[in-house]
Amino acid sequence: MTQSPYQIESILRGLQVLSLFNHHTPTLSLTEIKNAAGLNKTTAFRIVSTLESAGYLKRDPETKRYRPGLKVLQLGFAAISSLEFRQVARPYLRQLSEAANETASLSVLDGMEVVYVDRVRQQQIVGVLLGIGSRIPAQCASMGKVMLANLPPANLEVLLSQPLQPCTPHSLTDRGALEAEFDRVRTQGYALNDEELEIGLRAVAAPIWDHTNSVVAAINVSGSARTISFQRLIEELAPSVSETARQISQAIGFGGIR
Amino acid sequence: MTQSPYQIESILRGLQVLSLFNHHTPTLSLTEIKNAAGLNKTTAFRIVSTLESAGYLKRDPETKRYRPGLKVLQLGFAAISSLEFRQVARPYLRQLSEAANETASLSVLDGMEVVYVDRVRQQQIVGVLLGIGSRIPAQCASMGKVMLANLPPANLEVLLSQPLQPCTPHSLTDRGALEAEFDRVRTQGYALNDEELEIGLRAVAAPIWDHTNSVVAAINVSGSARTISFQRLIEELAPSVSETARQISQAIGFGGIR
DNA sequence: AAACCATGTTTCTTTCAGTGAAACATTTCA
DNA sequence: TGAAATGTTTCACTGAAAGAAACATGGTTT
Numbered sequence: 001m002t003q004s005p006y007q008i009e010s011i012l013r014g015l016q017v018l019s020l021f022n023h024h025t026p027t028l029s030l031t032e033i034k035n036a037a038g039l040n041k042t043t044a045f046r047i048v049s050t051l052e053s054a055g056y057l058k059r060d061p062e063t064k065r066y067r068p069g070l071k072v073l074q075l076g077f078a079a080i081s082s083l084e085f086r087q088v089a090r091p092y093l094r095q096l097s098e099a100a101n102e103t104a105s106l107s108v109l110d111g112m113e114v115v116y117v118d119r120v121r122q123q124q125i126v127g128v129l130l131g132i133g134s135r136i137p138a139q140c141a142s143m144g145k146v147m148l149a150n151l152p153p154a155n156l157e158v159l160l161s162q163p164l165q166p167c168t169p170h171s172l173t174d175r176g177a178l179e180a181e182f183d184r185v186r187t188q189g190y191a192l193n194d195e196e197l198e199i200g201l202r203a204v205a206a207p208i209w210d211h212t213n214s215v216v217a218a219i220n221v222s223g224s225a226r227t228i229s230f231q232r233l234i235e236e237l238a239p240s241v242s243e244t245a246r247q248i249s250q251a252i253g254f255g256g257i258r
Numbered sequence: 259m260t261q262s263p264y265q266i267e268s269i270l271r272g273l274q275v276l277s278l279f280n281h282h283t284p285t286l287s288l289t290e291i292k293n294a295a296g297l298n299k300t301t302a303f304r305i306v307s308t309l310e311s312a313g314y315l316k317r318d319p320e321t322k323r324y325r326p327g328l329k330v331l332q333l334g335f336a337a338i339s340s341l342e343f344r345q346v347a348r349p350y351l352r353q354l355s356e357a358a359n360e361t362a363s364l365s366v367l368d369g370m371e372v373v374y375v376d377r378v379r380q381q382q383i384v385g386v387l388l389g390i391g392s393r394i395p396a397q398c399a400s401m402g403k404v405m406l407a408n409l410p411p412a413n414l415e416v417l418l419s420q421p422l423q424p425c426t427p428h429s430l431t432d433r434g435a436l437e438a439e440f441d442r443v444r445t446q447g448y449a450l451n452d453e454e455l456e457i458g459l460r461a462v463a464a465p466i467w468d469h470t471n472s473v474v475a476a477i478n479v480s481g482s483a484r485t486i487s488f489q490r491l492i493e494e495l496a497p498s499v500s501e502t503a504r505q506i507s508q509a510i511g512f513g514g515i516r
Numbered sequence: 517a518a519a520c521c522a523t524g525t526t527t528c529t530t531t532c533a534g535t536g537a538a539a540c541a542t543t544t545c546a
Numbered sequence: 547t548g549a550a551a552t553g554t555t556t557c558a559c560t561g562a563a564a565g566a567a568a569c570a571t572g573g574t575t576t
Binding site: 266267268287288289299300303307322 | 551552553554555562563
Binding site: 005010012013014015018021022023026027045046047049050051052053054056067068069070072074075076077078079081084110117121135 | 262263264265266268269270271272273276277279280281284285303304305307308309310311312314325326327328329330331332333334335336337338339340341342345366368373375379393
């Protein structure tokens with residue numbers, strides 16, 4: 001994110017309002033929007049009215065509460081479609097999934113959460129049904145660990161200063177343990193998940209690097225602990241996933257230096 | 259979409275720029291944006307710079323082309339999460355899919371296209387792999403037909419005045435045939451798709467009504483013509499899908515009058 | 517019933533944020 | 547190489563956007 005001399009405040013305010021809605025707060029009232037965004041009441045009302053009339057917010061006339069409108073959905077779909085690494089990664093993901101006969105996924109990091117942006121499924125995963133847009137705590141996920149491990153240290157520091165929640169008794173939440181895990185991940189080039197997200201679920205992930213030498217996404221192969229033994233995870237799937245991630249990285253212009 | 263006295267032009271321009279990106283044009287140059295949006299060059303540059311610095315656009319420094327940034331993705335995910343009928347419909351969709359041992363889907367109508375917003379898959383569908391965000395021509399899809407059939411007549415008139423493309427030799431593109439089909443759909447309360455979208459694919463869809471007595475979405479069950487005979491489609495799946503749609507409609511506040 | 521409070525909506529005034537023209541810088545192409 | 551196209555910055559202007567205040571509505575309390 002570059003700091004530009006141009007900052008159209010009105011646009012930023014409109015987008016700020018749209019970004020107030022999330023999984024936990026799918027609807028908001030005018031006052032809630034005003035308070036959350038720190039805006040003058042009249043300004044908030046005008047922004048909300050503008051967004052509503054343009055289809056970006058939808059208002060329930062009875063409750064007077066707002067929720068994102070179809071236009072936001074369209075923006076999101078277009079953004080998913082235009083993710084360069086998603087377009088490039090799709091065929092690789094499909095091939096990986098078929099070769100392993102397990103589910104292969106692609107995700108991005110959003111704060112301390114992993115967000116799924118693509119998925120090729122071979123069989124029903126026990127327990128968790130994760131579709132596109134699904135979010136899980138990053139520290140519990142193989143893909144999350146891979147992306148966190150490759151963050152610039154200052155960014156990682158900010159994220160790790162928050163309290164972390166466990167997902168299962170196997171989850172790592174102790175900061176020291178996590179940092180040791182990130183060291184391991186950076187060295188190996190992949191991250192394992194051994195029932196940390198959900199009991200009965202195993203996964204291995206590797207990072208996708210782009211042409212600016214940043215990790216922009218991660219892929220993984222995941223499945224039931226019944227079909228994925230720990231030995232298979234290490235000896236078969238880790239090399240496969242790592243190689244596929246390397247191919248995708250190369251395909252999107254990664255130069256190989258990190 | 260209500261016409262409000264408040265229209266903050268700057269916000270609308272910013273959002274207009276964001277909505278220029280789509281599946282066919284995932285990246286755009288400044289000049290392309292300027293021309294497509296009909297903006298003054300300097301204004302376009304400032305809007306684009308604002309959006310870039312806020313994470314809504316990402317610029318490739320080499321090509322100087324822009325594509326949607328992660329922040330748009332986040333908006334889209336939040337919008338998907340906050341779709342009320344999607345939250346309510348998920349368990350019903352899962353149950354329907356399991357009972358039929360076929361794939362169940364949920365979609366919304368966007369112009370003359372159906373956009374998938376949820377999907378519970380039981381087995382690999384022959385041919386088309388449709389994920390969340392996928393779009394198909396509405397006239398070729400069971401869910402599209404159900405939603406079109408229940409549009410206000412003036413809205414439907416506008417959409418039908420455009421030329422329609424066929425998907426397979428079985429597709430309906432003749433206006434007279436479509437209108438007869440919509441009458442049938444309104445009477446029956448469901449729509450069939452008998453290899454109109456893709457050879458070898460059959461589906462049946464029913465509309466989801468909300469508390470304002472509008473059709474806001476549709477669900478369907480679809481599968482291979484090998485596992486879904488025409489008889490099974492009519493006798494087993496159509497009643498199932500219709501009943502599930504009725505339950506979802508009721509659950510989101512539909513009063514039953516239409 | 518009246519008073520009070522909270523929220524949503526409209527009106528009015530002010531001023532500077534945002535616009536567009538023009539100039540400049542860089543890149544592309546014949 | 548020069549011209550054209552594209553991208554970026556500067557400057558002048560004004561009305562678009564902001565915020566204060568008033569008004570409207572609905573719910574609660576005395």
